[in-house]
Amino acid sequence: MKKIIFTLAVLLSSNNLFAETLKVTSPDGKIVLSVNDDEKPSYEISFSGENIIKASRLGLAFKNAIPFSDGFSISANQKKSANSVWQLPWGERKNVTDNHNELLVTFSTKHKDDAKKFKVRFRLFNDGVGFRYEVPKQKDLDQVEIINEFTEFAINDGKKATAWWIPARGWNRYEYIYNTTDVESVDRAHTPFTFKLDSGTHISIHEAALVNYAAMTINQKRPGVLKADLTPWSDGILVKTKTDFKSPWRTIQISKDAVGLLNSDLILNLNEPNKLGDVSWVEPAKYVGIWWGMHINKNTWGSGEKHGATTSETLRYIDFAAEHGFSGVLVEGWNVGWDGDWFFNGDVFNFSKAYDDFDIKAVSDYGKKKGVRLIGHHETSGNVTNYRNQMSDAYALYEKHGVRQVKTGYVADGGDIKRIDKNGIIRKEWHDSQFMVSEYLHSITEAAKYKISINTHEPIKDTGLRRTYPNWISREGARGQEFNAWGTPPNPPEHTTILPFTRMLAGPMDFTPGIFDMGFNGLGDKSNRPQTTLAKQLALYVVLYSPIQMAADLPKNYQANLAAFQFIKDVPTNWHKSKAIAGEVGEYVAFARQERDGDDWFVGALTDEKSRTLTLKLDFLDRSKRYQAQIYRDGKNAEWINNPYEMIIENKQVTAKDELVLPLATSGGVAIRFKAL
Ligand code: NOJ
Ligand code: CA
Numbered sequence: 001m002k003k004i005i006f007t008l009a010v011l012l013s014s015n016n017l018f019a020e021t022l023k024v025t026s027p028d029g030k031i032v033l034s035v036n037d038d039e040k041p042s043y044e045i046s047f048s049g050e051n052i053i054k055a056s057r058l059g060l061a062f063k064n065a066i067p068f069s070d071g072f073s074i075s076a077n078q079k080k081s082a083n084s085v086w087q088l089p090w091g092e093r094k095n096v097t098d099n100h101n102e103l104l105v106t107f108s109t110k111h112k113d114d115a116k117k118f119k120v121r122f123r124l125f126n127d128g129v130g131f132r133y134e135v136p137k138q139k140d141l142d143q144v145e146i147i148n149e150f151t152e153f154a155i156n157d158g159k160k161a162t163a164w165w166i167p168a169r170g171w172n173r174y175e176y177i178y179n180t181t182d183v184e185s186v187d188r189a190h191t192p193f194t195f196k197l198d199s200g201t202h203i204s205i206h207e208a209a210l211v212n213y214a215a216m217t218i219n220q221k222r223p224g225v226l227k228a229d230l231t232p233w234s235d236g237i238l239v240k241t242k243t244d245f246k247s248p249w250r251t252i253q254i255s256k257d258a259v260g261l262l263n264s265d266l267i268l269n270l271n272e273p274n275k276l277g278d279v280s281w282v283e284p285a286k287y288v289g290i291w292w293g294m295h296i297n298k299n300t301w302g303s304g305e306k307h308g309a310t311t312s313e314t315l316r317y318i319d320f321a322a323e324h325g326f327s328g329v330l331v332e333g334w335n336v337g338w339d340g341d342w343f344f345n346g347d348v349f350n351f352s353k354a355y356d357d358f359d360i361k362a363v364s365d366y367g368k369k370k371g372v373r374l375i376g377h378h379e380t381s382g383n384v385t386n387y388r389n390q391m392s393d394a395y396a397l398y399e400k401h402g403v404r405q406v407k408t409g410y411v412a413d414g415g416d417i418k419r420i421d422k423n424g425i426i427r428k429e430w431h432d433s434q435f436m437v438s439e440y441l442h443s444i445t446e447a448a449k450y451k452i453s454i455n456t457h458e459p460i461k462d463t464g465l466r467r468t469y470p471n472w473i474s475r476e477g478a479r480g481q482e483f484n485a486w487g488t489p490p491n492p493p494e495h496t497t498i499l500p501f502t503r504m505l506a507g508p509m510d511f512t513p514g515i516f517d518m519g520f521n522g523l524g525d526k527s528n529r530p531q532t533t534l535a536k537q538l539a540l541y542v543v544l545y546s547p548i549q550m551a552a553d554l555p556k557n558y559q560a561n562l563a564a565f566q567f568i569k570d571v572p573t574n575w576h577k578s579k580a581i582a583g584e585v586g587e588y589v590a591f592a593r594q595e596r597d598g599d600d601w602f603v604g605a606l607t608d609e610k611s612r613t614l615t616l617k618l619d620f621l622d623r624s625k626r627y628q629a630q631i632y633r634d635g636k637n638a639e640w641i642n643n644p645y646e647m648i649i650e651n652k653q654v655t656a657k658d659e660l661v662l663p664l665a666t667s668g669g670v671a672i673r674f675k676a677l
Contacts, residue, residue: 158183158224168217262580289330301333346383351394382412462507493667539669542604
């Protein structure tokens, strides 16, 4: 008898006879997600019939409670669908469609005395999947400390998949050159983590609505199995919270090709609507600034002979901005604290006290007359307690002088953010820890009280929170233009052909395009110069979306080439529609965008180190209109190393039926304004 029972038990578990499999599909039916009920919570995903994510574990472990994982089975489930259109106050497009099917699964233990439960909410869109943990209040689970998140992404055939990724938990935060490897060679990586399966399906793993939680990085656990790896606090705990709580959404964007990833709104759709009410004071804009001069060593942030942020220099920039239609002038280095080695000196930054040669009232009053606002700057060098203590006064001072945008900076090595705890003890934290996730968001909500928008440098990665807090106007969070001034090596030609498919899936980036003088140390200096043609610098304004864009070079370099500068003057930073039209990760990319509240369209396209010919169908244009195409393209002999400046500017009359054949030089590009006639 005993023997028979044993055989039966083996049969049941191997065949899963009584196990329930729940399924939910995307609205178009192409993505299918299944949740298995075999006392090991897991999910798997197929796309157009191909199994793309194999059975992958779900669950959480706590310091003072049983792990939510093995032994939990499905006790309830609920399905819902939604289809709506909502609007972005500023962005790549005005109208965003949220069309999804939802499955909410409750997992419970069967222990009589210690019944525990958690839920996983899955949402399937045509462009991918989001899911998050929801842990309700329950017996013996009030304050919680998460010590592990079991979430896995088991990639089908990772050896044959190509991934583009940057390392996580490194000293340089998100500012790394991208690696291109097979998935199984990935170590610990940041998200968005993008890869292409052998079949051509493109997938990107990231997260949405990262609030009061640690950032998720991913770690290769077994070959092809990428596991959530949350960035810890200085005491090793990953997340400190309280029931009931929700994790951020774990997101998997899925497309049949590379371009499809670029047209996805999944991350924004998984964020909460605007919590700030009237945000008419959040102003997309273009700006110039006292900035590049410091990066190329012509000026200093600190006081002295080469001080950049002087009253007279700022007045000169205001004149230049007013003359060319820029609404903002960024000034870095005006406040006391930069002298000495500012990288290590965050304690001495004073956010209200100016150097003697800078008069904030005089420059902002002058700006007011000229229709130009100062753009504020707060470098903290990662000393966040010093910043926190002065924050309200510092924002109030800026508001008094008509400032609407502040660029913040958290220059410090990864793991070296300095916070002073309530007992006066210095703690060192990661930029992407739960502590810093909350610290960055605090600066956003505090700034909102003063009608100030924030552009965060050395930020926490973007997870779409601009939908909820539209004053989080831009951020850095990848290698930007500054690396072309002093990075060793600078950004390689392929860098900006990878960014759109990785970093930019998260949201806008303050890359600061528009360097016209590629040879500030001579073109031969391969280690300190932009590795692009001039036309590619223009294309960046359309390709790398940000509602605030800098014309980053020195005014004299624009004055020397006003014809090319015209494109930067014309290009908007707020769009009615955006459409990625071509591209392969790490090779080339092309975007078309229609201006907000206007009829003009703009195109930007760029390539890696290979020259190519782009055939551009103009079928995105309005069929009932004629346009003048103002084309800025690489000249016949242009190539980025020795001849980056040769550019042809030409005008052509076109309609939606036309096609343009456009040559792109090595590390070249093209920028076009289609002016409606
Ligand atoms: C790094 C920022 O990315 C850069 O734009 C800024 O100029 C420096 N920090 C100084 O704050
Ligand atoms: Ca930086």
